[in-house]
Amino acid sequence: MKPYNPSEVEKKWQNVWEETKIYSPNLDSAKKPFYNLMMFPYPSAEGMHVGNMYAFTGADIYGRFQRMQGYDVFEPIGLDGFGIHSENYAIKVGKHPAEQAKISEENFYRQLRSIGNSYEWTRTIETYKPEYYKWTQWLFIQLFKAGLAYKKKAPVNFCPKDLTVLADEQVIDGKCERCGSVVEKRELEQWFFKITDYAEKLLSNIPELDWSEKVKVAQKNWIGKSEGARIRFVILSEAKDLPASQQGGDSSAMLQNDNSIEVFTTRPDTLFGATFLVISPELAKKWLDVGWKAPTGVGKYIEEALVKRTLIEENTDKTGVFSGIYAINPVNQEKIPIWVANYVLAGYGTGAIMAVPAHDPRDFEFAKKFDLQVKTVILSETKDLPASQQGGDSSAMSQNDKMIEVYVGEGEIINSGDWNGWKTPESISKVIKWLEKKAIGKREVNYHLRDWLISRQRYWGPPIPMIDCPKCGWQPVAEADLPVVLPELEDFKPEGNGKSPLANIDTFINTKCPNCDGPAKRETDVSDTFLDSAWYFFRYACTDIESSAFDRERLKKWLPVNMYIGGAEHSVLHLLYSRFIAMVLADLKFTDFEEPFKRFYAHGLIVKDGAKMSKSRGNVIIPDKYIAKFGADTLRCYLMFLGPFSAGGDFRDTGIEGMNRFLKRVWKLCSAVLSSKYQVSSTENTKELDTAMNKTIKKVTEDIENLRYNTALATLMEYYNVLSEFYTKYKILDTKYCKTFVLLLAPFAPHMTEELYQQLTIDNLQFTNKGKKDSQSFNSIHLESWPSFDEKSLEESEVNIAVSVNGKTRDVIKIEKSKVESQKFVEQLAKESENVKKHLQGKKILKTVYVQGKIINFVID
RNA sequence: GCCGGGAUGGUGGAAUGGUAUACACGCGGGUCUCAAAAACCCGUGGGCUUUAAACCCUUGAGAGUUCGAGUCUCUCUCCCGGCACCA
Numbered sequence: 001m002k003p004y005n006p007s008e009v010e011k012k013w014q015n016v017w018e019e020t021k022i023y024s025p026n027l028d029s030a031k032k033p034f035y036n037l038m039m040f041p042y043p044s045a046e047g048m049h050v051g052n053m054y055a056f057t058g059a060d061i062y063g064r065f066q067r068m069q070g071y072d073v074f075e076p077i078g079l080d081g082f083g084i085h086s087e088n089y090a091i092k093v094g095k096h097p098a099e100q101a102k103i104s105e106e107n108f109y110r111q112l113r114s115i116g117n118s119y120e121w122t123r124t125i126e127t128y129k130p131e132y133y134k135w136t137q138w139l140f141i142q143l144f145k146a147g148l149a150y151k152k153k154a155p156v157n158f159c160p161k162d163l164t165v166l167a168d169e170q171v172i173d174g175k176c177e178r179c180g181s182v183v184e185k186r187e188l189e190q191w192f193f194k195i196t197d198y199a200e201k202l203l204s205n206i207p208e209l210d211w212s213e214k215v216k217v218a219q220k221n222w223i224g225k226s227e228g229a230r231i232r233f234v235i236l237s238e239a240k241d242l243p244a245s246q247q248g249g250d251s252s253a254m255l256q257n258d259n260s261i262e263v264f265t266t267r268p269d270t271l272f273g274a275t276f277l278v279i280s281p282e283l284a285k286k287w288l289d290v291g292w293k294a295p296t297g298v299g300k301y302i303e304e305a306l307v308k309r310t311l312i313e314e315n316t317d318k319t320g321v322f323s324g325i326y327a328i329n330p331v332n333q334e335k336i337p338i339w340v341a342n343y344v345l346a347g348y349g350t351g352a353i354m355a356v357p358a359h360d361p362r363d364f365e366f367a368k369k370f371d372l373q374v375k376t377v378i379l380s381e382t383k384d385l386p387a388s389q390q391g392g393d394s395s396a397m398s399q400n401d402k403m404i405e406v407y408v409g410e411g412e413i414i415n416s417g418d419w420n421g422w423k424t425p426e427s428i429s430k431v432i433k434w435l436e437k438k439a440i441g442k443r444e445v446n447y448h449l450r451d452w453l454i455s456r457q458r459y460w461g462p463p464i465p466m467i468d469c470p471k472c473g474w475q476p477v478a479e480a481d482l483p484v485v486l487p488e489l490e491d492f493k494p495e496g497n498g499k500s501p502l503a504n505i506d507t508f509i510n511t512k513c514p515n516c517d518g519p520a521k522r523e524t525d526v527s528d529t530f531l532d533s534a535w536y537f538f539r540y541a542c543t544d545i546e547s548s549a550f551d552r553e554r555l556k557k558w559l560p561v562n563m564y565i566g567g568a569e570h571s572v573l574h575l576l577y578s579r580f581i582a583m584v585l586a587d588l589k590f591t592d593f594e595e596p597f598k599r600f601y602a603h604g605l606i607v608k609d610g611a612k613m614s615k616s617r618g619n620v621i622i623p624d625k626y627i628a629k630f631g632a633d634t635l636r637c638y639l640m641f642l643g644p645f646s647a648g649g650d651f652r653d654t655g656i657e658g659m660n661r662f663l664k665r666v667w668k669l670c671s672a673v674l675s676s677k678y679q680v681s682s683t684e685n686t687k688e689l690d691t692a693m694n695k696t697i698k699k700v701t702e703d704i705e706n707l708r709y710n711t712a713l714a715t716l717m718e719y720y721n722v723l724s725e726f727y728t729k730y731k732i733l734d735t736k737y738c739k740t741f742v743l744l745l746a747p748f749a750p751h752m753t754e755e756l757y758q759q760l761t762i763d764n765l766q767f768t769n770k771g772k773k774d775s776q777s778f779n780s781i782h783l784e785s786w787p788s789f790d791e792k793s794l795e796e797s798e799v800n801i802a803v804s805v806n807g808k809t810r811d812v813i814k815i816e817k818s819k820v821e822s823q824k825f826v827e828q829l830a831k832e833s834e835n836v837k838k839h840l841q842g843k844k845i846l847k848t849v850y851v852q853g854k855i856i857n858f859v860i861d
Numbered sequence: 862g863c864c865g866g867g868a869u870g871g872u873g874g875a876a877u878g879g880u881a882u883a884c885a886c887g888c889g890g891g892u893c894u895c896a897a898a899a900a901c902c903c904g905u906g907g908g909c910u911u912u913a914a915a916c917c918c919u920u921g922a923g924a925g926u927u928c929g930a931g932u933c934u935c936u937c938u939c940c941c942g943g944c945a946c947c948a
Contacts, residue, residue: 214942214943217944218943218944220864221945226948349947363948446947568943571943572944647874655885658887710875711875714884716884802880803880807879807929846928849928849929
């Protein structure tokens with residue numbers, strides 16, 4: 001056999017696989033469907049880096065393993081090429097995004113082919129092609145029809161560099177997720193999806209997901225459920241200059257007709273301790289707008305606070321001003337002041353809070369700064385607190401503030417009339433019932449999750465398929481008229497005027513109303529890239545269907561996705577959006593499942609020299625040159641051997657050579673075995689080989705099932721060492737050991753194992769191809785059955801038993817397997833060991849612990 | 862601040878409460894060669910500057926549970942990731 005030449009072998013088999021379509025399951029007739037999905041790659045112009053390859057290889061190994069287990073594995077691939085990132089790059093290199101997309105697509109697909117994954121190449125998707133985004137637009141329309149898409153003027157995140165708005169999820173630490181610019185708050189009219197309608201379902205479904213705890217917790221925190229009460233405070237009638245709110249239904253704490261103000265709290269049990277109210281500057285501004293005559297200085301403060309709000313929120317200094325108005329605490333009728341302060345958020349709850357400085361650190365800090373009353377109403381359960389701290393009215397905190405600290409924990413309610421003696425938090429619901437009875441407040445649940453801001457003022461995305469008619473209002477484009485094709489624009493750059501470049505194209509804008517046929521105008525914004533990727537896995541299974549986005553029966557067969565592998569950075573963005581879309585489609589009776597991903601596995605990150613790979617650092621590794629030098633198989637194995645798949649690793653050139661050596665040795669051994677004339681089916685000493693083989697099968701199988709690829713490879717190396725040693729010694733090795741070896745290695749190094757397997761089976765007729773599929777022209781290793789192991793062969797005739805004295809190992813003795821059950825025998829043998837004798841000499845054995853077949857421990861005084 | 866995950870040789874890492882350091886990288890020595898590369902062989906946690914045996918120490922620090930702890934419990938230090946004025 002020829003020496004190992006990866007580039008030759010890899011090209012050869014990649015072509016054969018694609019021609020014979022061995023990775024293309026029949027989606028309608030498949031008996032055991034397995035949807036193996038990896039996260040939609042964004043086709044960056046620089047090409048695929050090793051981080052991508054790491055993720056894809058890990059996912060592919062799992063898919064290949066399942067295929068050899070007898071599943072009809074569907075492993076699709078495509079490109080998420082719409083979006084700001086692609087558009088910005090096109091602008092940078094002075095190309096049109098569509099032109100750049102073509103170049104990137106070609107390059108990315110070439111690279112994807114070179115890494116040797118078992119992709120279904122006949123069902124690719126590119127989000128920027130009309131045959132795909134037609135259905136993205138269709139999806140938008142379904143949401144609109146269901147009342148889940150609406151356009152509204154709201155304070156939104158605006159990126160001054162990308163010149164577009166961003167969803168909450170795309171703002172990290174007040175900065176643009178993409179470019180890192182500090183995000184501004186702007187009041188703009190935008191399209192939203194009502195993801196908040198699904199907050200409860202998104203949350204309550206989490207326990208049934210087979211996802212890592214980390215990702216589940218991240219989603220849980222992002223949804224951020226808080227249970228509590230909405231409580232009404234009457235405003236003192238002296239404040240006659242306050243106008244009542246005209247329109248009802250406003251969820252914010254606008255003044256109600258009966259001159260009251262509402263707050264949300266998770267601690268209604270501390271209501272007796274509420275010594276003042278605080279409203280957000282935004283809410284105060286609304287009051288001003290409807291005619292509130294604020295005292296001098298208050299209006300100025302509000303304006304200033306609002307300006308500061310649009311900047312970065314790094315300044316957490318609490319500021320505020322007394323509004324001049326008082327409210328009545330509904331439970332004790334005390335007159336308490338209303339303040340306007342920057343530490344209250346406008347977008348959460350009612351935009352107003354009741355401040356309980358004794359039991360909330362933020363309120364405490366504020367009260368301390370402005371010398372406001374602090375009133376303890378929860379008795380601390382911590383026994384060693386000074387008695388002075390435990391209860392009583394402590395308004396004079398400024399005189400002795402060391403004595404008073406905030407207590408946020410649980411305890412007994414005190415100084416609270418009827419509630420005294422109740423234990424919190426168990427009695428919170430009791431408190432709420434009490435409040436409801438007296439019509440002071442009612443139970444309320446709030447979520448951190450906001451509606452998904454879906455519109456973008458950019459060019460490179462699917463136009464939002466909506467038409468604004470002066471008579472009929474917003475109307476969806478007729479489904480028969482889809483897609484709304486993205487016009488080819490010369491000047492596609494964003495202008496930053498809050499409008500998409502499409503707004504300059506009269507021929508695009510002017511259209512007819514689908515309802516009344518009168519003149520109307522098209523929406524000119526495009527949708528967020530995250531919408532493209534929120535449903536692509538539906539379409540993969542239905543790329544051959546032209547009449548609809550997907551076929552219900554097809555989806556029933558293939559979805560939810562059996563295994564989804566991707567980066568943890570999408571824990572809240574993509575995964576949450578996809579779950580939302582899947583739930584909506586289920587509710588609209590398009591599909592039969594709510595959760596799109598049964599199992600999600602987050603892989604680790606590949607770094608270079610300890611730092612995240614990035615263009616700006618100049619440490620991005622493109623796999624091409626390594627593949628050219630060592631082959632994709634070597635690189636695949638190297639990446640998987642770095643460490644646990646969930647942990648990622650540091651990319652280093654030196655390790656690759658080691659892995660290349662290993663594969664070369666495997667090739668060499670198989671070649672030698674093949675060319676040796678005397679292939680015997682059994683030799684004198686094959687017992688140890690059988691044991692090693694069966695052990696290896698067991699371990700590798702378990703490891704791959706649990707995505708422990710690094711230890712699977714280590715086990716294979718150990719197995720190689722056994723085979724190699726044997727062969728060196730006897731110059732003979734039955735090919736079955738080699739066959740098993742290449743079968744186990746096949747998911748990791750698909751090309752070389754295919755070549756070796758073909759050689760090993762070429763004139764070996766007694767070997768039947770059990771896993772053989774319908775119309776294959778050759779018996780690919782990748783369609784073979786995964787080796788099974790014989791439990792009996794795992795048993796060795798002799799076992800090693802560690803002998804320890806007081807827990808310290810002093811010797812290891814060999815015992816015949818048949819004798820391990822007799823403790824007496826083992827004990828006696830152990831005591832005969834010279835070294836053990838030495839340690840037992842003159843000591844009294846207090847106790848002997850024997851763990852069968854493993855260890856015997858003598859406890860001495 | 863809250864939540865989640867970590868810390869093991871020179872390096873990446875391995876270990877259902879039962880022989881810590883598997884597997885590999887690197888390094889050292891050797892074989893082959895005029896020489897080098899490749900390949901192959903041997904060695905490789907520390908005490909320990911000869912070898913072998915024995916002994917002692919060693920899984921971030923300290924305590925505890927246990928016949929026995931890298932693994933379980935508590936306290937602490939440091940690192941990584943997420944959320945963060947969400948009432």
